[in-house]
Amino acid sequence: MVRFFVVMVLLLSSGGMGLSQEATPWQATVTGQIEALHSGDAEVALGLASGTFREAYTDPERFLADVKRSGYGPIVEARSHSFGAYEKTESGVVLQVVKLVGPDLDLYEAVYQLMDEPGQGWRVLGVVLRKVPGRGA
Numbered sequence: 001m002v003r004f005f006v007v008m009v010l011l012l013s014s015g016g017m018g019l020s021q022e023a024t025p026w027q028a029t030v031t032g033q034i035e036a037l038h039s040g041d042a043e044v045a046l047g048l049a050s051g052t053f054r055e056a057y058t059d060p061e062r063f064l065a066d067v068k069r070s071g072y073g074p075i076v077e078a079r080s081h082s083f084g085a086y087e088k089t090e091s092g093v094v095l096q097v098v099k100l101v102g103p104d105l106d107l108y109e110a111v112y113q114l115m116d117e118p119g120q121g122w123r124v125l126g127v128v129l130r131k132v133p134g135r136g137a
Contacts, residue, residue: 024083024086024094024096025116025121025122026086026094026096026112026114026116026122027083027096028122029048029114029121029122029123029124030081030083030096030098030112030114030124031081032044032048033045033048033049033124034075034078034081034098036048037064037067037072037075037076038076038077038078040064042060042061042063042064043060045060045063045064045067046060046063046064048123048124049063049123049124050115050117050123050124050125051117051120051123052125053124071129072127072129073102073103074100074102074103074106074108074129074131075100075108075110075127075129077102077103078100078101078102078103078108079101079102079103079105079136080100080101080136081098081099081100081101082098082099083096083097083098083099084096084097084098084099084109085097092115092116093113093114093115093125094112094113094114094115094122095111095112095113096111096112096114097109097110097111097112098110098111098112101136101137102136105135105136105137106131106135106136107131107132107133107134107135107136108129108130108131108132109129109130109132110127110128110129110130111127111128112124112126112127113125113126113127
């Protein structure tokens with residue numbers, strides 16, 4: 001857990017490790033979850049979360065409500081998102097920076113923690129969100 005936060009700080013402050021113009025397999029999961037949250041499709045959004053979340057939330061609508069209530073509104077209501085740096089850890093976890101333009105045109109950065117779950121594909125383990133200086137278009 002400490003390593004996650006150290007890596008997150010490094011990714012957000014220095015631009016990170018892996019910068020690629022090519023789409024990565026986990027980016028489809030991130031985009032799918034953001035789009036599902038934006039459209040209110042709680043079932044799809046929860047389905048793209050890790051098994052731990054799926055076990056904890058038997059009601060997808062409760063998951064969506066908790067996401068909104070927990071300060072992730074800028075992700076739920078994002079006007080757009082793009083991918084920044086990423087890092088693959090030794091344990092198979094990927095930390096992916098996502099840049100967001102919020103509904104108010106404020107800018108945000110999120111670090112998604114993802115893992116390729118056997119038989120499920122890439123799933124979101126967690127997200128850390130912060131507001132950054134600037135305005136979006």
